[in-house]
Amino acid sequence: MRFKKLSALFVTVAFILSSFATSAFAAPTKPAPSATVVVDGNPIKISGEQPFVDKGTSFVPLKPLFNELHIALQWNNSAKTLTGIKGDLTIALKIGSTTANVNGNAVQLTAAPRIVNGTTFVPLRFVGEATGYAVGWSQSTNTITLTSKVPQAEASKGFMWKVQNNGNTVYLVGSIHVADKAMYPLRKEYEEAFKAADYLALEVDLTQVDQATANSLITKYGVYTDGTTLKDHISADLYKQVTAILKSRNIKENALDTYKPWVVSQIFSTFQTSDEGYDPSLGIDQYFLNNAIQTKKPIIGLETYEQQIQMFASFSDGLQESQLNETIAEYNNPSTDESGIDQLTEMWKEGDENTLSALAQQISSNEEYYKAMLADRNAGMAEKVTGFLNSPDKKTYFVVVGALHMLGQDGVVTKLRAGGFTVENY
Missing domain, CATH: 3.30.457.10 (Copper amine oxidase-like, N-terminal domain)
Structure with a gap:
């Protein structure tokens, strides 16, 4: 299982952690x-x-x-x-x-x-x-390259479904949270559905989370307060690999000592996705959030940023160390990552549901990770979408959440169909 890259498909927290990592740890205090x-x-x-x-x-x-x-x-x-x-x-x-x-x-x-x-x-x-x-x-x-892009032959297909009930309409969009401009333009159906919607619903309403609040939550849930440090909670070899990455980026080798492994893992993830040219500000959910702000469309958060942070912080020590170990392996050997961000992006552009379902199944091999990241959260999201569909208000909702939440045995689409709703590919 590839913890780091797959998180681009089901967790918004990477967006603010990217800003946190950039501001706090991304480079030396003087220009390189x-x-x-x-x-x-x-x-x-x-x-x-x-x-x-x-x-x-x-x-x-x-x-x-x-x-x-x-x-x-x-x-x-x-x-x-x-x-x-x-x-x-x-x-x-x-x-x-x-x-x-x-x-x-x-x-x-x-x-x-x-x-x-x-x-x-x-x-x-x-x-x-x-x-x-x-x-x-x-x-x-130490080379920066600019390469002319070949014009995209057709718009990205992506993942979108439509559900109607009791005079209400819900469009479900499976997002990839970290993207590049090659994923655009989107199909006209996305733009039309968004324009018709009365509300935009996201995993987290990022308009309600400023960087200072986000940083304080990361500190609250991601910093050791018992006198121990990172090297007391992971193997000596893994800690050595952490300091080697920091040194390679001209960052003090002890800069992350106070942080728990889940924070370090996420920070290293943002370093690599940024190095590879991907940006949370280009994610599908961020695209529609920007449009909602511009058009003054009301925004609904299905979860809170604190809930997502608490989820990471609840992981056992063993899972946190395993995550960090895998993240570092991917960071050091990106070419061996079979579920790399390039592959995830291509899957999204093609709307490949078979691969998406297989990835959800792949994550289920780790019960603790699967339960926290998908099963429990999917249940909450499906319940809120059901509330939209059963509402007497007769409104249209454009719901954008990580693509991995949609399919698989506990997916939101799967749960809605099991609940008697007709969910159509759109």
Whole structure:
């Protein structure tokens, strides 16, 4: 079983843990050595101040990057704002601000543009992806690559079902929480169903969770308070592997000593998915959350962030150590991960229900993990969806939860069908 990658299909907690990891542990307090930037196989020639990686974000001098990508630059020195124009694309950034703008739509950045020794630096991933490039990063060679994407032949199929009862309609969408832009566009049926819905229901309503609250909950449930540390709870060899990963990322080797194995496992997971070019902010649930905020559609949380944190914290010491061991194995040998994020993404794009059902069955091999992650939570989700369907209000609900919650012997779709509802593939 692959704990780490499969979590992209059934737990929202990774989204905020990604921000937690980035802000607290992602990189050294000073910029890493100069990085090489390669666009479609050709290194960018940069004189003067060089690109660097800081706190997990790659920064590149503005002018040579825009020149290489053929982006026309407009700079307002007094307002410290810059605008890039390429065809029908307009991107706008402001020095010191983590909010950018793409064709009039606000986009949250992982880090703000900055001026270093008189040179303006911009976050490379944002600029690259906004202009249609796939962005990759090789830690071993300190190289950032931008590769032109082949236009997607057709929209992603994904997983969606429709249920109707008592004048109410529920659209069930199986999400992948950590994604990339290759998963878009979605089928028109998604957009139409979302537009018709009176409510958006998610695992967790992230509009109700700020980073400070999330961090305090991680500290409350994920930090040792009995005087012990991480190395008292895992094998000496596993602890050695933890410190080796931290050292490789220029992080203090004891930086995670106070944290429980489940937190360390999740942090390492966010490091790897980020290194591989995947981002929680591009997840399917986040996509519809952004749309709901923009259209002022009411949002319902099926669970709370604290409930998800408590679930991880309830895992036995043995399960936590096993999770961490597997996460590190995947981190060190990503090519051997048969349920890697690339494979999960392809499964979602193709709407492959057979593989999705098989993955749910695979998780059932670990009774403790399966019960907490799927069986118990699926029962709660199915109960709430049943409430929507039996409501006298005659409303439409667009429900987006991790795809692994949907199928299998305890899946939400399975439970609804067993309860007498007709659930159609949509």
